[in-house]
Amino acid sequence: MKDARMNDLVAEDLTVALGGRAVLARVGARFRAGQVTAIVGPNGAGKSTLLACLAGLRRPDAGQVRLDDGPILALPHRQRARRIGFLPQTPEVAWAVDVETLVGLGRTPHSGARGLSDADHAAVQAALVRTRMTSLARRDVTTLSGGERARALLARVLAGEPSWLLADEPLAGLDPGHQLDAVDLMRAFAAEPGQGVVMTLHDLGVALRLADRVLVLRDGALIADGPPLEALTPAVLERAYGVRTAIVSGAWGPLIELIGRVDG
Numbered sequence: 631m632k633d634a635r636m637n638d639l640v641a642e643d644l645t646v647a648l649g650g651r652a653v654l655a656r657v658g659a660r661f662r663a664g665q666v667t668a669i670v671g672p673n674g675a676g677k678s679t680l681l682a683c684l685a686g687l688r689r690p691d692a693g694q695v696r697l698d699d700g701p702i703l704a705l706p707h708r709q710r711a712r713r714i715g716f717l718p719q720t721p722e723v724a725w726a727v728d729v730e731t732l733v734g735l736g737r738t739p740h741s742g743a744r745g746l747s748d749a750d751h752a753a754v755q756a757a758l759v760r761t762r763m764t765s766l767a768r769r770d771v772t773t774l775s776g777g778e779r780a781r782a783l784l785a786r787v788l789a790g791e792p793s794w795l796l797a798d799e800p801l802a803g804l805d806p807g808h809q810l811d812a813v814d815l816m817r818a819f820a821a822e823p824g825q826g827v828v829m830t831l832h833d834l835g836v837a838l839r840l841a842d843r844v845l846v847l848r849d850g851a852l853i854a855d856g857p858p859l860e861a862l863t864p865a866v867l868e869r870a871y872g873v874r875t876a877i878v879s880g881a882w883g884p885l886i887e888l889i890g891r892v893d894g
C-alpha cells in the first residue's frame with residue numbers, strides 16, 4: 631500500500647538570506663496532505679519566502695523541500711507544475727484575454743502546446759463553477775474588479791488540478807461572502823485524497839477557524855506550530871506581533887480579541 635505520507639510536502643532546515651539578512655532561518659515543517667495549514671506572522675516575517683520555497687519557485691541557500699520523497703527542485707518543471715498550484719500575493723494579469731481563456735492557461739501543465747482536450751475544457755468549467763465565475767467567463771480580465779480577478783486566478787490554479795494549493799493571502803480583497811466561499815473551497819480542496827492547502831494569512835480569526843494547523847513565523851524562525859488554539863496563544867501572539875490578545879468565546883466558537891500593543 632502506498633504510504634499516506636508520500637504526498638506530504640516537507641521543508642527541511644530552509645535557510646534564505648536576502649540583502650545580508652536571514653529571511654528564513656532553518657525552518658523545518660511537514661505539511662500534511664488532508665490538512666489546511668496557515669502560515670501567519672508579522673509583515674516581513676518570511677511567510678511569502680517560505681511559500682515560494684515550498685512551491686519550488688525559490689531555491690533556498692540551505693536546506694530543501696521534498697515531495698514524493700525527493701527534492702522538489704529535482705522534479706521536471708512540468709511535473710512540478712502539475713503537483714503544485716501556486717497563487718501569488720499580488721497576481722498580475724498581463725494579457726487582455728477573457729476569463730475562460732485565462733483559466734484555460736491553468737491546464738498548460740497537462741495540455742502543453744496542443745489545444746485543450748474535452749477533459750481540459752471540463753476542468754476549466756469545473757473551476758469556474760467552484761469559484762462562482764461562470765457568469766463572468768466571457769469578460770475581459772482587465773475589466774474585472776480586484777476581487778473578481780482574485781477569483782479568476784484561483785480558478786486558473788484549480789483548473790490545473792494540482793495536489794497542493796499554495797496560496798499567498800488568498801482572502802485579501804474578497805468581500806465577506808466570497809471570503810466564506812474561498813474558505814469552503816480550501817477546506818473542500820484539502821478533503822480530497824492526497825491533496826493539501828498551505829496559505830499565508832493576516833487574519834488570525836480566519837486562521838483560527840479555517841486551519842487544521844497554524845505555523846507562526848517571526849524574523850524568519852518558527853515560534854509556534856500546532857493546532858490553531860495551541861499555536862495562536864496570547865503568549866505566542868505577544869512574541870510575534872507585540873500585541874496583547876485574549877481568546878474569548880463567540881457565539882460560534884473561540885475568537886481572538888485584540889486588546890492593544892504591549893508597549894501601548
Ligand SMILES: Nc1ncnc2c1ncn2[C@@H]1O[C@H](COP(=O)(O)OP(=O)(O)OP(=O)(O)O)[C@@H](O)[C@H]1O
Binds near residue numbers: 676
Ligand atoms: N530582494 C530582497 N533583498 C533584501 N530583502 C528582501 C528581498 N526580498 C525580500 N526581502 C525581505 O525579506 C523579508 C521577508 O519577506 P516576505 O515577503 O517573505 O515576508 P512576509 O512575511 O510575506 O511579509 P508580508 O506580511 O509583509 O507580506 C522582508 O523583510 C523583505 O523586506
